[in-house]
Amino acid sequence: MSSSGYRPQSVSEVLARGIVSLAKYIESPRTDAQLLLSSVLGRDRAWLVAHSDSFLSRPQSERFGELCEKRATGMPIAYIVGTAGFYGREFVVNDKVLVPRPESEVLVDDLLAYLRTRLDPAFPKQLLTVLDIGTGSGAIACTLAAELAAVTVEGVDISLAALKVAEHNARRFNVFAKCKFRFGDLASGIGDRHFDAIVANLPYIPTAAIPKRPDPLSFEPHEALDGGPDGLALYRRLLPTLPPLLKPGALVLLEAAPPTIAGLFEIARASFPNDEIAVVRDLSGLERYVRVLTAK
Numbered sequence: 001m002s003s004s005g006y007r008p009q010s011v012s013e014v015l016a017r018g019i020v021s022l023a024k025y026i027e028s029p030r031t032d033a034q035l036l037l038s039s040v041l042g043r044d045r046a047w048l049v050a051h052s053d054s055f056l057s058r059p060q061s062e063r064f065g066e067l068c069e070k071r072a073t074g075m076p077i078a079y080i081v082g083t084a085g086f087y088g089r090e091f092v093v094n095d096k097v098l099v100p101r102p103e104s105e106v107l108v109d110d111l112l113a114y115l116r117t118r119l120d121p122a123f124p125k126q127l128l129t130v131l132d133i134g135t136g137s138g139a140i141a142c143t144l145a146a147e148l149a150a151v152t153v154e155g156v157d158i159s160l161a162a163l164k165v166a167e168h169n170a171r172r173f174n175v176f177a178k179c180k181f182r183f184g185d186l187a188s189g190i191g192d193r194h195f196d197a198i199v200a201n202l203p204y205i206p207t208a209a210i211p212k213r214p215d216p217l218s219f220e221p222h223e224a225l226d227g228g229p230d231g232l233a234l235y236r237r238l239l240p241t242l243p244p245l246l247k248p249g250a251l252v253l254l255e256a257a258p259p260t261i262a263g264l265f266e267i268a269r270a271s272f273p274n275d276e277i278a279v280v281r282d283l284s285g286l287e288r289y290v291r292v293l294t295a296k
Contacts (some may be wrong), residue, residue: 008057011037012053015030015048018036021072022068025072026071029250031072033068057090058279067080069212073214074215075219079094079219084099084100084137085100086105087139087143087147089142091138091142092137092165092168092169092172093137093221094165095221096162096221097137097161098221098225100137101135103282103288104140106280106283107280107288110129110253110291111130111251111253114251115150118129128150128197129158129193129194129197130195130197131153131187131291132144132153132154132156132199132200133156133198133202134202134203136157136166136201136224137162137165137169138155138169139169140167140201141170142168142170145179151178153178154181154182154195155179155181155182160183162224186234186238187238187242187245195247196250196251197250198253199255200235202254204231204255204256204257205217206227206229206230207226207227207229210222227260231260232256232260232261239268239271242271248296249294252291253291254292256287256291258286261279265279268292272292272294275293278290
């Protein structure tokens with residue numbers, strides 16, 4: 001032991017300590033401890049396994065302990081390490097934006113597949129346009145721009161702090177020229193422009209149902225969760241404004257969750273009475289979003 005009283009600990013020892021400290025608070029203590037230690041060391045989880053006998057410095061060990069304490073309060077891993085994975089990319093996030101959900105990747109798959117059907121080989125310079133309402137971290141907007149060359153995305157959010165995160169991510173993935181982010185209330189200020197697709201992930205949790213700590217959701221921005229008394233207040237405002245913004249045969253995707261999806265479906269049907277409307281499930285089999293395909 002050194003004169004300071006600190007005994008160097010190996011990766012495996014520190015991980016074991018972290019797992020024990022998290023086990024009484026977190027459902028996945030091993031995975032979470034690995035993610036936190038990976039963040040401290042700047043290494044991936046595979047490295048931790050391959051170098052389990054490597055030693056940590058005292059600052060590294062202490063930093064890991066601090067992060068475990070934060071996680072034990074319920075704070076999402078993404079806010080602690082500053083990034084969240086989505087569609088194969090690591091997006092920068094903070095507590096001003098929702099953590100991107102893997103459930104939303106099915107929606108992105110759907111949207112990309114649809115946009116590819118809109119491409120006309122006779123027009124190689126064709127650009128498709130997408131409106132992303134409630135863009136948050138820009139995860140969906142940046143993913144679309146990165147995955148499909150022939151698309152431009154306009155992301156709108158009422159949070160200036162969120163827009164700063166979205167712009168940072170667009171630069172991070174070299175799609176800033178294809179993504180335009182602006183401050184706005186839902187679809188206001190669009191003017192007479194028309195889009196090939198519109199996607200919206202608005203607050204959809206009823207006010208009374210918003211979780212309290214230590215639930216991880218309680219750490220996310222309240223204004224990005226609170227959908228009003230029945231969870232659909234913002235969608236109820238948005239849907240009637242969308243038909244004039246769409247090109248013929250356009251696609252609209254509206255994300256929600258099982259408790260509110262039926263109500264959202266009815267609101268969509270009222271605004272798109274003559275169009276094809278369906279509820280789509282995510283990979284877990286849960287009803288995740290309403291899909292509207294307008295007439296050509």
